[in-house]
Structure formats: C-alpha cells, structure tokens
Amino acid sequence: MLDLADRDGVPNPGEQKNQQMELIKKRMSRVKHKIAVISGKGGVGKSLVTVNLAMGLAVNSKERRVAILDADLTGPCVPKMMGLKGKRLDVGPMGIAPVKGPEGVDVVSMDFLLPTDDSPVIWRGPLKMGAIRQFLGEVAWGPLDFLLVDLPPGTGDESLSILQLLPEMDGVIIVTIPSEVSQAVVKKAVTFARKMDVPVFGIIENMAGLVCPHCGETIEVFSEGGGARVAKEMAVELLGSIPIDPRISMDSDEGTPFILRHSDSPAAKSFIKIIEKIEKKVKHE
Ligand SMILES: Nc1ncnc2c1ncn2[C@@H]1O[C@H](COP(=O)(O)OP(=O)(O)O)[C@@H](O)[C@H]1O
Numbered sequence: 001m002l003d004l005a006d007r008d009g010v011p012n013p014g015e016q017k018n019q020q021m022e023l024i025k026k027r028m029s030r031v032k033h034k035i036a037v038i039s040g041k042g043g044v045g046k047s048l049v050t051v052n053l054a055m056g057l058a059v060n061s062k063e064r065r066v067a068i069l070d071a072d073l074t075g076p077c078v079p080k081m082m083g084l085k086g087k088r089l090d091v092g093p094m095g096i097a098p099v100k101g102p103e104g105v106d107v108v109s110m111d112f113l114l115p116t117d118d119s120p121v122i123w124r125g126p127l128k129m130g131a132i133r134q135f136l137g138e139v140a141w142g143p144l145d146f147l148l149v150d151l152p153p154g155t156g157d158e159s160l161s162i163l164q165l166l167p168e169m170d171g172v173i174i175v176t177i178p179s180e181v182s183q184a185v186v187k188k189a190v191t192f193a194r195k196m197d198v199p200v201f202g203i204i205e206n207m208a209g210l211v212c213p214h215c216g217e218t219i220e221v222f223s224e225g226g227g228a229r230v231a232k233e234m235a236v237e238l239l240g241s242i243p244i245d246p247r248i249s250m251d252s253d254e255g256t257p258f259i260l261r262h263s264d265s266p267a268a269k270s271f272i273k274i275i276e277k278i279e280k281k282v283k284h285e
C-alpha cells in the first residue's frame with residue numbers, strides 16, 4: 001500500500017506508536033516500583049489515597065524519589081489535592097518536565113495542560129491513550145523509586161489499556177467504600193487485576209466510619225466489616241481502613257496533603273500503617 005506520510009519522511013501513526021512504546025520501555029525501566037491505584041467506581045477516594053501514599057512514601061525516606069501519574073484524564077484532581085493548581089508542564093532538554101510537588105514528589109497530570117479550570121476534557125479513547133503514552137514515554141521521569149498511577153475510575157477499557165502500557169507493575173491497590181454496591185465492584189476489580197496478571201497488593205477501605213470532630217470517637221456509618229469480608233472472600237489483604245474525617249476534604253480542597261498536616265489523626269495513622277505494609281511488599285528494593 002502506498003504510504004503518503006512515509007514519502008515525506010514523516011513517520012506514519014503505526015511507526016510513531018512503536019517509537020513511543022520503545023520510549024516508554026526505556027523510561028519505565030528506570031522506575032523501581034510501579035503501583036496503580038484503582039477503584040470500581042468514582043468518588044471513593046482513589047486520588048486521595050494516591051496522593052497521601054505518595055507523600056508518606058516520600059517522607060519516610062529522604063533519598064527516595066516518588067512520582068505520581070494522574071492518569072484520570074477526564075477528572076484530574078491530583079494537582080488540586082497537592083496545591084499545584086495552575087502549574088504548567090515545561091519542556092526541558094530531557095523531555096517534558098513534571099511539576100514538583102510537596103516533599104519533592106513529581107506530578108504529571110492532564111490538569112497542567114487544560115486552559116481553564118472548567119475546561120472539560122472530551123476525548124475519544126484513542127486520543128486518551130495517545131496522551132497516556134506521551135506521559136509515560138516523553139516525560140523526563142528520571143530514575144524513580146516509586147511511580148504511583150492514579151487510574152481512571154472503573155475497570156473498563158481505559159484502565160485496562162493503561163495497565164497494558166505499564167510493563168512489570170509491582171501491584172495494584174484497590175480503593176473501596178464499605179457499602180454493598182462497592183463490595184461487588186471490588187470483586188470485579190480483583191478479577192480485573194488477576195486477568196491482567198498484576199499482583200493485588202490489597203484493598204483499602206475508605207470512608208469506614210466517621211471521626212466525630214467533637215469527641216474524636218469513630219462512628220460507624222455504613223455496615224461494619226465490609227472491607228474485611230470482601231478481602232477474605234477474594235483472598236486478598238485488607239491493607240487498612242480510613243475513616244471519614246472532615247479535615248481530609250478540607251485539606252484536599254486547600255491543597256495540603258492530609259497525611260502531612262494532620263499526621264496525628266486516626267486516618268493519617270491508618271495511612272502510615274498501610275504505607276509500611278507497601279514498603280514491606282516491595283522490600284526487594
Ligand atoms: N476519608 C475521607 N474523609 C473525608 N473526605 C474524604 C475521604 N476520602 C475522600 N474524601 C473526599 O471525597 C472526595 C472524593 O475523593 P477522591 O479521592 O477525589 O475520589 P476518586 O478519586 O475516587 O474519585 C474528595 O473531595 C476527597 O477529599
């Protein structure tokens with residue numbers, strides 16, 4: 001078949017994709033541990049978990065290099081939670097430069113490319129995958145100890161394609177909330193990860209109970225023990241439970257990672273334990 005693009009010396013789309021895949025392989029080979037955070041549905045705290053895990057990992061070891069890829073292209077909210085709204089990606093000699101966040105955590109997000117706050121990202125699948133390929137292959141991630149990927153909500157095609165782009169994932173973390181519907185989607189998420197041959201690190205049950213702002217006691221809001229039940233049923237670990245704490249959403253809105261500002265709270269303590277478990281899981285670092 002006659003290839004017009006090739007005659008002008010411009011690589012055709014297939015060739016361009018192959019080049020990008022090579023670049024991704026090269027860049028990702030310098031990342032020691034790749035962890036994806038997934039959920040069966042949106043609004044369960046996936047981004048919150050990604051941000052606070054990254055912060056905790058970075059704080060625990062000063063030499064450790066941690067980065068976040070906000071792969072939720074239609075609802076990118078990692079920059080807001082880290083106080084990086086309005087920042088822009090730069091192009092440096094080594095490629096696209098990530099934005100430096102608190103504790104030296106590098107962030108790449110679609111949000112850094114959107115012209116205004118209320119710009120919707122309306123794309124078709126192939127375009128989205130093109131953006132993710134660029135983020136993985138053309139960003140100068142440099143050598144990293146941890147790359148946390150905040151996947152789009154759900155276990156659909158999009159999450160699947162992104163996971164396929166990430167070679168040698170260490171594991172996925174599934175975020176859920178303790179209601180029946182959410183438990184059903186967790187099972188889907190576990191099956192999804194297993195089909196992809198990616199180890200499941202475990203489940204984080206978010207919004208498990210409410211910390212009373214007056215007395216500090218935890219009040220059960222949904223039925224208790226849902227996370228533990230589903231974890232047992234699916235033979236995966238329950239990494240921990242995080243209560244609802246009004247200070248969490250306040251901190252997220254203000255762009256200060258919760259784990260840094262309220263390190264003494266029950267939610268932060270739970271996060272810290274979860275981080276220790278993750279550190280153990282990747283101990284061969
Ligand atoms: N445990 C919690 N306590 C209080 N607010 C929370 C908690 N977990 C998440 N939130 C808030 O709920 C909203 C949705 O969380 P987010 O991480 O954006 O969900 P997702 O990424 O799964 O869509 C955010 O405003 C976040 O600050």
Ligand SMILES: [Mg+2]
Nearest residue numbers: 046047072077
């Ligand atoms: Mg999110």
